[in-house]
Amino acid sequence: MMADDEPILSARGLSLSFGAVRALDEVSIDLWPGEVLAIVGESGSGKSTLLRALAGEMRPDAGRVTYRDASGEALEVHAMGEPALRRLARTEWGFVRQDARDGLRMGVSAGGNVGERLMAVGARHYGDIRTEAERWLERVEISPSRIDDRPGQFSGGMRQRLQIARTLVTRPRLVFMDEPTGGLDVSVQARLLDLIRGLVSDLGIAVVLVTHDIAAARLLAHRLVVMRHGRVVEEGLTDRVLDDPRHPYTQLLVSSVLAA
C-alpha cells in the first residue's frame, strides 16, 4: 500500500488576509487517504476559510495546496485552472455544505439530485441511475418512495442526508464537510453523525471536517486541528488533543463543552 504512505492532500504556508484581518496565517496541514481530519475553533477562527482554500474555492495570498489524484499524480490546486478544478470537484472530490440548499439543486427531485452526480461521471443508463439513486436514498435512510419529491418538501435533516447521498454516490476519494450538522436539531444531529461515521469508514473516504462541535469531532475524526485567529494552535490525535490539551485556547475550548 505505497499510496497510503503519501498524503492525499497537503497544504503549506497558507496565508490569506481580508483587509487587516489575517484569516489564515501560515497554515500547513496534511491529510492521508481514508483519514478524517477535523478542524475545530470558534467562529472567525479561519476554519471555514481554510476549508475553502483547500478545496480551491478561495485563493490564498501565499502558500500552496497539493492534491494527489487517483493516478498518483500531484496536482497544484491553485494552479490547475477552473475547468480542471471543476472536473475534480465532480469526480474525485465532494463537498457537503452546512446549508443543504447550497449543495443541492432545489428545483430537481431527490432522485435527480443523486442521479445528476452519477451522470457527471459518465453514467448514462436511466434505469441503472434510478436504481442506484434508490439504493443511496435507502442508505441515507430516506424512503425510496420519496424519490420524485423535491428537496424543498424535505425536513432539514432529510435534506442534509440527501446532500450526503448526492455527494457520496460517486465514491469520491476526498470530501470537504463544512459544519454538516450545524443548524439541525440535536436528535437529528446524532443520527446524521452516525450515518456519516458509518459511510466514511465503509467507503474509506478522506474527509476534512470543519466543525465547532467538539463531540462531533471526537466521534468522527482520527486527527484534530485547533485553529484560532487564522493559526493552527494545536494538532494531533483527536482524543489526546481533547483529553490532554496543551495550548491555553484548546484548554478553554475543551473546558467549555458541557458534558451530557
Next chain:
Amino acid sequence: MSDWVLKAEGLSKGFTLHLQGGVRIPVLRDAGLVVAPGECVALSGPSGAGKSTLMRLLQGNYGADEGAILICRADGSVADLATASPREVNGLRRDTIGHVSQFLRVIPRVPALEVVAAPLLARGVARELALARAQALLRRLNLPDRLHALPPATFSGGEQQRVNLARGFVADFPLVLLDEPTASLDAANREVVIALIGEAKARGAALVGIFHDLDVRGRVADRVVEVLPLREAA
C-alpha cells in the same frame, strides 16, 4: 521474539493548567515498566498517585513529557508510543494495543454487537466472522442475546462493562490494558474475565491492569508494580 512487549522508561508527565493561572501539576517522574509476553502486571498505589495517568500514557491518550514507551508489534517491529505520529498511534491501537476502560464511550445508535466487532472490522476481518466472534464473546460474558442488537447507551453499568471487555478481548491484541475490568461485575462474570486474562497470557499477550479487587489481582497478576505519589514541589 523480543523478551518484552512493553518497555516504558523515564516517563514524566505533568499538566499545566492555563485556565488556573498556569499552575503546574507534576504526576509522574521517571516512571518505568517492562512487561514480558504472557505476563500480567498490576499497578498499585494510593488513589491519585498516577496509576490512571500511566495507563493513559500507555494507551497514547495522554502525551508523555519525557521518556519512551516502546511497544513490540506482532511482527517484531518496535514503535515508541511517546514520539509516534497520530497515524502511527491509530495503527498501534488497531493492531497492537487493546484497551478496556471503566466506562464505555457510547456511540449513538451503534448496536453492542457492532461495538464489540469494531476492532476486528478495522483490521479487515470479514464482517460475518467478526460479528460471529463478537457474539460468541458477548455470550460468554453472559450478555443476553436480546441486548446484542441494541445500542449500549441504556445498558446497566455491568452490561456496559461486559461490552467493553468483549471489545478489548475480541481481537487478540499483543498488549492489553485493563482499567478496573471487574469493578461492576458479579461473581460469575468475574470468573469469565479471569479466564479471559489467563487465555490472553497463554497466547503470549502482555497485560497491564489496575485491579482494586485484591482477590482478582492475586489470581491474575504475576507482578505488582507500585506507583507512588510525587512529593509536592519536589
